[in-house]
């Protein structure tokens with residue numbers, strides 16, 4: 443009976459939704475409820491959710507739900523009227539960033555935030571060309587697919603557009619320079635400098651450096667020490683504005699004392715884009731920049747987002763911030779993330795297929811290889827491990843150029859017991875139990 447119900451959902455989906463949309467897992471899940479770090483399917487089976495970094499403070503957090511319901515029952519309009527909540531939210535959000543980053547814009551998604559980030563940087567630099575890192579993904583709009591090597595070099599992609607320049611992925615495990623050392627960081631920053639020089643020499647100087655501080659779709663690649671500050675310095679010296687895409691990495695995921703991954707890696711961008719976690723499932727995106735860049739953008743053309751910064755979204759955003767602070771979730775990310783990283787690293791001795799374990803806080807990548815010496819990526823095995831973990835009720839996903847990196851980015855409410863469950867589950871899956 444239940445199986446038939448699930449099958450008919452699948453049939454209806456195929457008929458009703460665009461076919462370019464994919465489903466997770468060989469046997470798709472029918473999830474009907476969420477709480478904390480857990481999801482529940484139609485049969486009441488519980489899954490540990492290590493995929494949905496959107497549910498930052500936990501699925502269906504009662505304080506967030508209540509804030510949304512209360513404001514929804516009172517008023518929802520837009521930013522063309524005065525309202526306290528959007529200002530309080532802007533105050534609280536900008537207070538998490540270093541001083542020059544003090545002016546906020548509100549939108550509805552990570553893609554919309556990056557679109558605006560690009561427009562701000564282009565207005566401030568007066569240049570159209572964009573520098574990105576290899577394998578990067580920055581969003582689903584036409585303009586962002588054009589600056590996302592993950593898409594334009596991937597299936598169905600049409601290659602790198604002329605206005606886009608690609609610097610090597612600063613991957614200390616399998617990139618062109620190896621080792622988590624300052625020398626490797628400097629070597630990758632020098633490579634990026636050469637891409638900037640080549641672009642300028644070709645008459646296409648770069649105006650925007652759009653970058654995830656810890657590249658996500660590339661496989662949660664933590665760059666080597668010193669890379670980010672040196673890369674930012676090189677881009678600034680070439681006249682580029684730096685847009686940090688913190689849609690995945692931001693808002694405390696990398697652990698206390700930080701809110702932002704760029705901050706954790708010692709670098710200050712000119713523009714920060716935010717999405718996913720800041721609304722805990724309610725669609726909120728935001729962009730924060732300097733007063734100077736905001737002023738350059740205000741050239742007479744109005745910028746308006748119908749839903750961006752509306753009172754309900756502001757109330758939700760404030761409630762999410764309250765929970766991050768009141769439940770000390772950045773501390774939890776650091777503590778439980780550290781324990782998880784250590785536990786996963788401990789599996790390497792028993793399972794040589796684990797080539798690398800890296801991450802910060804609760805943003806972790808486990809790289810699966812055929813054998814450690816060759817480092818040959820094993821995407822098929824990584825996919826099989828994700829399926830095996832799903833059968834053990836732990837939800838994981840893969841990414842990276844060869845889809846051989848198991849990504850772990852759970853809600854920040856993950857407990858120590860949950861972390862141990864992830865480690866034990868991967869251990870058993872690797873052993874083929």
Ligand code: PMP
Pocket residue numbers: 551552553554556579580581582654658687689690717718
């Ligand atoms: N930037 C990054 C780094 C992302 O991972 C994503 C989404 N996966 C986006 C931007 C786009 O966000 P959204 O899907 O909310 O538009």
